[in-house]
Amino acid sequence: MATPEARANPMLTPNKIGITKKEYQGSASTLCTGCGHDSVTLHIISAFYDLDIDPQNVAKFSGIGCSSKTPAYFLSGSHGFNAVHGRMPSVATGAAMANRKMVNIAVSGDGDTASIGMGQFIHIIRRNIPLLYIIENNGVYGLTKGQFSATSDKGSALKKGSTNLLEGIDLCLLALELGCGYVARSFSGDAKQMLPLIKGGLSHRGTAVMDVISPCITFNNHEGSTKSYKFVKDHDQAIQEIGFVPSYTPIDVDYEDGTSKVVEFPNGAKITLKKIERDYDATDRNAAFKVLHEAKSKGELLTGLFYVDPNTRPFQEVAQIVETPLVQLTVEQIRPSKAALAEVMESLK
Ligand code: SF4
Secondary structure, three states, rough: OOHHHHHHOHHOOOOOOOOOOOHEEEEOOOOOOHHHHHHHHHHHHHHHHOOOHHHHHEEEEEOOOOOOHHHHEEEOOOOOEEEEOHHHHHHHHHHHHHHHEEEEEEEEEHHHHHHHHHHHHHHHHHHOOOOEEEEOOOEEEEEOOOOOOOOOOOOOOOOOOEEEEEEEEEEHHHHOOOOOOEEEEEEEOHHHHHHHHHHHHHHOEEEEEEEEEEOOOOOOOOOOOOOOOHHHHHEEOEEEEEEEEEEOOOOOOOOOOOEEEEEEEEEEOOEEEEEEOOOOOOOOOHHHHHHHHHHHHHHOEEEEEEEEOOOOOOHHHHOOOOOOHHHHOOHHOOOOOOOHHHHHHHHHO
């Protein structure tokens, strides 16, 4: 039963594993007041708290940029690695291979991911390393004073007036092309949509990509920007209503009228997808390509879960990595026997 202190302050109410929401926080943010990234941080804290995940079992990764500073602002009791620019996926891949038991989350930006880190982004998806990869996408390099990034939309304008003449990279389309089994887009200010998407991504057995439009209040929040608060609020079209149901909660969804669909993850958790206006099946990869290409050509901003395949095989399984964290293996377990080495030598003759 909640104590009077906890009733007065929800941050002090413990979850099912006895940890308060306050304990899922990190250090105080040093970002500009109003930065979209701080909202994403709050949603991440809520998701981990709601899912009763012990921060000690979490590994968080980031690269360089305003967004990559944010893992310091959540789950201070977890493991973290702030990698060099664009190289976070390599570090996350190594960590995930060395320890299959951790819950992995990566936070990067459009600069860190879509330019210097593009090669690494491609290969972490191709390998299907289990982690939730959030891109806090604001279309500019905030840390270096607001130049266009590779995800800036063609025709969008900088604060000082110059126009972007190049096509923006759609990270959701790219992730789909690479075979990603969980592809979503959301808006930092939309807690209702962000929360179930984060929880679903954390339940996915592979790389889950979430492209989150997260406005830069200082350099890209003006008229002419396609990543400003106003533009997103005016143009956001959610393709479905999303819910998340933990594995321990039974649900009763009406399948008959075609308005809802339930996708179940191997761990028993479920995502519920409720039709809003359009007919959309998030388990149909071709439909995801179609809707995203159409949106791009029309200049529409679609958000929601574009594609989910809950039964993908993570790379550790493909590579037959043992379930035991490598650090816990004994020397006898990791060192090949004399007979095994002799067999290898013989096979090479
Ligand atoms: Fe956020 Fe932009 Fe400030 Fe960076 S410069 S902290 S992205 S508002």
